[in-house]
Amino acid sequence: MEFAVSQILSGISLGGQYALIAIGYTMVYGILRLINFAHGDVFMIAGIMMIYMATTLPLYIAIPAMIICTVLLGFLIERAAYKPLRAAPRMSVMISAIGVSYLLQNLALYITGGQPKTYPRIPWISDTVTIFGARTYVVTLVTPFLVIALVVALTLLINHTKIGIAMRAVSKDFETSQLMGVKINTVISVTFIIGSFLAAVGSVLYFTNYPTVVPMSGAMPGLKAFVAAVFGGIGSIPGAVIGAFIIGICETLIKGTDYAIFSDAFTFALLIVILVAKPTGIFGEKTTDKV
Amino acid sequence: MANNVLHVENVTMQFGGVVAVDNLSMDINEGEIVSLIGPNGAGKTTAFNCITGVYEPTNGLVEFCGKPIVRNHPQGKMKKNYLGQNPDMYLGEVVANTPDIITQQGIARTFQNIRLWKSMTVFENVLLAKHMNAKQNVFSATFRFNKKEEERMREETMELLVQQGLDKYKDEIATSLPYGLQRRLEIARALAAEPKLLLLDEPAAGMNPQETEELTAFIRQIRDDYNITIFLIEHHMNLVMDISDRIYVIEFGKEIAHGLPKEIQKNPKVIDAYLGG
């Protein structure tokens, strides 16, 4: 029994981390139709920044400083790597995304010299607590609630604020909203800012649970978060969150069985099945492109 | 009556709750030039796309030279909320062909907004229309065992370009030509597929009266030189009235008139539809 509880717990906590990243993917894809390959690496850079900042600054300064820097990084990536390619064909924007991801990974490798760095202990959420006999970090319990709170806040922002309506307009029809005077670049920047903010928060939770950061630790969670975004229906935020929890729990359960080595492979197999069977995912709506 | 080339029977196309084409029936016989006209958004291009397999009509039948190329009845969700008529007339076998199969059977088309291949020359654009019928496979083509086929395709293309007066632009990149010539090239490309039926989607769009005049003669001359049947959608009334043997008029997806040009000109319903009476 205790094994099942701890499995579900780590599954939920893993799902929560993926959710925070997946929301970033879904929002950027919804608006720019771009798979932001670099999003997973922004998440990793947030982790590394936190490590370097925590050595010099006290925690209550380091965390907000890291979040601001990550948001700045997200904003900068959009302005430097994607804005010039606004009119370019979709493939070159994706190439640029792969280029940024490649740059961030090599930069991290250069700064840390490839040595794994241990993440600082954050007072409250790094403590351990035992429920139903399974001992785990407090962060495992905090994550789902924090994710739900963030999703509610986000959905409110999207549905009831001016910038939110602009975002939805842009995601429905890029050209027309431009004609209607929506300042596209601000909308896109705001999307990246929110996405990076969530990635920063996500990285705090994720690296508290798994306290070692290496240059490649952003790549796999990033890809899995994207699978979750597609699974939930790309473009829909509740979809991304539910997809993330399902993927998190499935991955953990598979690790429990003796086919554990296929836990990553399972996620990709799931992706291919969804893309072929129901490309719009659970909540996505059908988009017919005109001839 | 000359034998029938295209027989469209009760074709209906429904997107969600909107019926774009409602129970449309048309017949086009060999050698005729038939036009389909109607105000904007009447469903003309949608009808075109149902015939050429781009869309699968919700209900109805299309036969080409007596052979069914498209046949469907309301299925799945559409069974419940189908708004069109005679839903159970075409139950049984469903025939759905992708556009390339329909083209191979002898129907070639042009597009409302010109769709030429921008990285290829004029010669290559037309040459490619020959690709589908060439007797070759990827190995014989790669290792040049299809010498004869390749030469035949090139000669036929050259011949067609000369006839269409496009041979001096042979090595120009297709999209660098002026608008009128691009339109002519797109029609030439459709002809290269040696069709029995040529579908023209607003060939005179964006042309001044003098160019439209040339186009009218050009279309009539194609019909005679290549003895093919032409079915076109057009807004330029003088082109339509001047060239068509028969005209169908549709509004909100339904046929409101059908007959000779002079009858259509005087038909009150057509005038209302256009002048918004």
Added chain:
Amino acid sequence: MLITVLTSQKAPAAAAVLVGKNVAIVLGSYGSGVSIAASETFKNAGVAAMGITCTNPNVTAGNDHYFRICFLDPFQGTVLANFAAKELGAKKAYCLGELGNEYDQGLISYFTEAFKAAGGTVISDSFPTNNSDFTTYINKAKSEGCDVFFCPVSIAYSTQIVAQAATKDVSFAILGSDTLDDNMVLDAAKGTDIKLYVSTFYAEGGNADFDAGIKEYINTNADAKTANGGNDTISAVTAMGYDAYFVAIEAIKAANSTDPGAIKTALPTVKYTGVSGDIAFDDIGDAKRDTAYIKTADNDNAAWKFVTQQSAK
């Protein structure tokens, strides 16, 4: 001439650089994957290479130009299995290795073979590369009631495993191979109640004057200190590198020339008592070793404590 190679994919090119400078003998590498990948280049150039801590049999199997001064995986796996069964009295072992890493998988299969021979049962799993969530594997080992958790994985993963195990109040001991003999792993275990045992080539205290000499060098040389993880604990790789260097000199003396070919023929005859014990080569080119050091982590003050010299018998 030092070349650091991160992935075995880059090894052939790095080896070509060394050979390009027509060196007399090559010391390296520390990892089996990289050594095997570079082996062909050394063979073509006719240069002898000496593995320092690469323990995979494939490095020397079927070739006459690759030697090594450390023990092999089959030996290390058996020693660890004997230690687990006899010293720790373990009946059930859980093995975890990185999928696709020949070092981890090799050690696990030898450990399993020896542990089963000693009457134990084994459950083994592999995790995908770049994995960071090990809690599920730890939960599984706990729920299966394993007495020992054997994870011969690279430093990046072993630090995470130890850190995550510390949060799960596990009863089993964590057993590691020479890759876990590193200060990063010590830090991860600091202040926790994790029982960590590691097999290695050399443990501090094995040779007093060598320890003193090396500590003095590390403390006086800033770069050396940072490279050593910021403190002066002596890791086994340092001792092995030291021994390899002297064995190379012995070979050059024996061949009394710096011609790679002559050194290659002279090397098998070299006998040298190094810091990590006496070194002699068998006909395949491997070192004749019969014992390995086992040490445990003293978690209160983050230092290694010598346990025993376990033999393969």
Added chain:
Amino acid sequence: MLNEKKKLNKGSLITLIIILVFLIATIVLENTINPNSLLFTVIRKAAVYSLVAVSMNLLNGFTGLFSLGQAGFMLLGAYTYAILTIPNDVRDIIYYLFQGSSFHVSTVGFFEGILGDTGVAAFISMILGVIIAIVAGGLVAALVAYLIGLPVLRLKSDYLAIATLGFAEILRAIFQWDKLGKITNGANALRGYPTFSDFNIKAENGATVLRLSSFIPLLFAGICILVIVLLINSSYGRAFKAIRDDEVAAEAMGINLAKHKMMSFCISSFFAGVGGALFAMFASTVQAKTFTSAMTYEIFLIVVIGGIGSISGSCIASFLYIACSEWWLRFLDNTQYINGTQLPLFRNGFRMVVFSVVIMVIVLFFRDGLFGDKELPDLFKKRRVKKDGE
């Protein structure tokens, strides 16, 4: 372009001459200067990478299908080649963890059985065995490509990229699975099979008479690239370009999209498999863990640098890329001193950072890369046009 009717135009002639000169220079150089110099490692690796880059360009550049599965097909080619050509006597040592392999046929052994296994006969049977194994590697990759292509080719461009990326990861997990150890040797490296250096012609006493170990990769890769060039200039090549330019128009002109996309996908995977086999010969060891998505990104960025839709662009870019990353820019990783003072940035990993910045600059500002969609022959033609003042 090479069109059959007229004699080869001036541009292509010059290109052919350049290629021939380069081939002869390689043989001459290899047998004169120090054979272990880094130049030859670069030539061998660049030859392999240019074939794989061209095969990826055929798919991404000429058919407009954005696929990131190249590393997966290379893995298939490399493993098939290695499994088919490991000599039987060494086979069980290599598969030591799995008590020998369950696969005991070796193409080289097969020919040795027929022609005899000493001296010239052994050399010929080695060549034949290697060629058969390389082609088999390509076929296996193409077959698997067909299977994965059925569900995946209908997807939109960015979904296709992620699906093929995922597929390559699944393939790697399968090949590392110890249950398949008897065939793939699990996590352990496969080695001992014929490599490029086995093609050096040796006299009886073992002394090398003629070194061909850098010429052979160029020859194999060159033949395959020539086949791809012929394909692209054929009627099917034009069909692929039509699909890239405007899929709807292509379908309206009678081109069966599914069939042609699958053809392009399988042919590209075939040559990626052949590239994988050549990579195995270059690296002399085959391990699933080297065929990561990072390798696909590396090849894809080579295609981008060379120019999407340009074959000569991909070839030249892969030589430049490999030369820079393995040779010229290596100094960036070691600490550099200018008259005594140590330069700050130069330490391990700096080379890759400089590289990624260069790639970003190319992707953002030189979107067409070095050649755009032009080919080397066009370079010379352009000058001719100016002269005639057309």
